Amino acid sequence: MRTQHACRYYQSDPVPEQVFYQAVEAARFGPQGGNRQPVQFLIVTDQDKKNQLGEWYRIPWKAYYEAASSGQDEIIADSGDVKATHITMSNPVKSLADADNFADHYQDHPAIVIVLADLEETHPTDTDLGRLSIVGGASVYTIAQNFCLALRGQGVATTFTTLLCMFEPQIKELFDIPANLSTAAFIVAGYPAKPFPTKLFRKPVESMAFLDSFDRPLAAT
Ligand SMILES: Cc1cc2nc3c(=O)[nH]c(=O)nc-3n(C[C@H](O)[C@H](O)[C@H](O)COP(=O)(O)O)c2cc1C
Numbered sequence: 001m002r003t004q005h006a007c008r009y010y011q012s013d014p015v016p017e018q019v020f021y022q023a024v025e026a027a028r029f030g031p032q033g034g035n036r037q038p039v040q041f042l043i044v045t046d047q048d049k050k051n052q053l054g055e056w057y058r059i060p061w062k063a064y065y066e067a068a069s070s071g072q073d074e075i076i077a078d079s080g081d082v083k084a085t086h087i088t089m090s091n092p093v094k095s096l097a098d099a100d101n102f103a104d105h106y107q108d109h110p111a112i113v114i115v116l117a118d119l120e121e122t123h124p125t126d127t128d129l130g131r132l133s134i135v136g137g138a139s140v141y142t143i144a145q146n147f148c149l150a151l152r153g154q155g156v157a158t159t160f161t162t163l164l165c166m167f168e169p170q171i172k173e174l175f176d177i178p179a180n181l182s183t184a185a186f187i188v189a190g191y192p193a194k195p196f197p198t199k200l201f202r203k204p205v206e207s208m209a210f211l212d213s214f215d216r217p218l219a220a221t
Pocket of ligand 1: 004005006007099102159160161162163164200201
């Protein structure tokens with residue numbers, strides 16, 4: 001978990017099918033509401049299809065990148081009927097340059113794994129609260145993160161991306177995806193070009209976990 005980063009540079013070697021198989025085999029044991037198992041994976045290695053995904057990815061990405069480069073915190077990028085929201089980066093300058101390079105080469109990364117979910121089977125319990133629902137995602141992203149960790153355990157790096165979800169209608173058509181499935185994530189996967197990191201930038205435990213009340217941060221001892 002400490003070294004499973006957003007990998008921006010990959011070797012060109014393909015990831016063998018059995019490596020993906022092992023990752024899904026382990027990932028499927030994640031929890032889902034009612035054990036309804038709504039998640040499906042589509043592993044894309046076809047170059048023409050990756051080229052198309054890369055073209056679509058760069059539409060919201062470049063809008064974000066240009067605004068982020070000029071110092072804006074949040075952008076709404078308009079590309080026809082497609083809207084891009086912001087992505088938060090921890091280390092602005094290098095992260096952004098690396099992420100931009102990653103975007104320029106989106107189609108060159110060895111595999112793009114489309115995580116799909118049958119939303120009817122996600123069992124959300126927070127749809128009547130007058131705010132954005134989050135619970136349904138918990139039946140999907142547990143499995144997706146398990147998948148990334150299972151790949152990491154086999155030496156394969158990943159980057160979780162969601163910008164392409166804006167193109168769900170086009171992508172469903174491109175891949176002939178069944179009507180009941182929605183796009184939840186596009187996980188780029190491949191062997192890393194550089195060693196896995198030893199330290200990722202994250203908030204300290206004391207700032208994000210509490211015991212009984214918010215004036216009592218969780219302590220190590
Ligand atoms: C829900 C989600 C959506 C993300 N979408 C994108 C994306 O579209 N493009 C991208 O370059 N990175 C995306 N990321 C990657 C994050 O930027 C990355 O996880 C974060 O900066 C931490 O990176 P690190 O683990 O290398 O420190 C996404 C991550 C998550 C969890």
